[in-house]
Amino acid sequence: xxxEAFALVKLGVRNGNRYVEVGEDKTSIKGTSSxxxxxxxxxxxxxxxxxxKGCTYTAQGGAIYIxxxxxxxxxxxxxxxxxxxxxxxxxxxxxxxxxxx
Numbered sequence: 001x002x003x004e005a006f007a008l009v010k011l012g013v014r015n016g017n018r019y020v021e022v023g024e025d026k027t028s029i030k031g032t033s034s035x036x037x038x039x040x041x042x043x044x045x046x047x048x049x050x051x052x053k054g055c056t057y058t059a060q061g062g063a064i065y066i067x068x069x070x071x072x073x074x075x076x077x078x079x080x081x082x083x084x085x086x087x088x089x090x091x092x093x094x095x096x097x098x099x100x101x
Contacts, residue, residue, distance in 0.1 A: 008044040008074060011082040018082045018095055039094065044083070045075040 011018040022038055054067035075100040 006072070006085060006087045007038055008046055009038050009084055009086060010042045012042075012085055018084070020084065024066045031059060032080070038086075046072045047075055086096055091094070 009020050011020050013019075018040055020038065049071050051069040051071050054069055057065045057067055059065065078098045079096050080100045082095065082097050084093050086093050
């Protein structure tokens with residue numbers, strides 16, 4: 001799902017550094033698993049629309065993935081501040097700022 005593949009989050013600034021608190025751990029008899037979660041107050045709602053079907057990818061072990069192309073834009077105008085587009089559970093982060101006009 002594209003909603004699980006990336007997120008747009010508003011970053012805090014402390015001592016000139018951008019940051020966001022993330023994470024959720026779950027512990028059970030089977031062990032600990034972690035999942036990337038962002039607090040609702042920093043998550044920017046997105047309109048996500050499919051643009052085109054992509055290619056099919058077969059991973060080691062035989063899992064099949066279809067790589068599609070999507071368009072994502074904020075549902076409302078971004079206020080001035082610091083933001084990050086986070087892909088695939090935090091493996092890729094593109095941070096940027098919105099200046100006052």
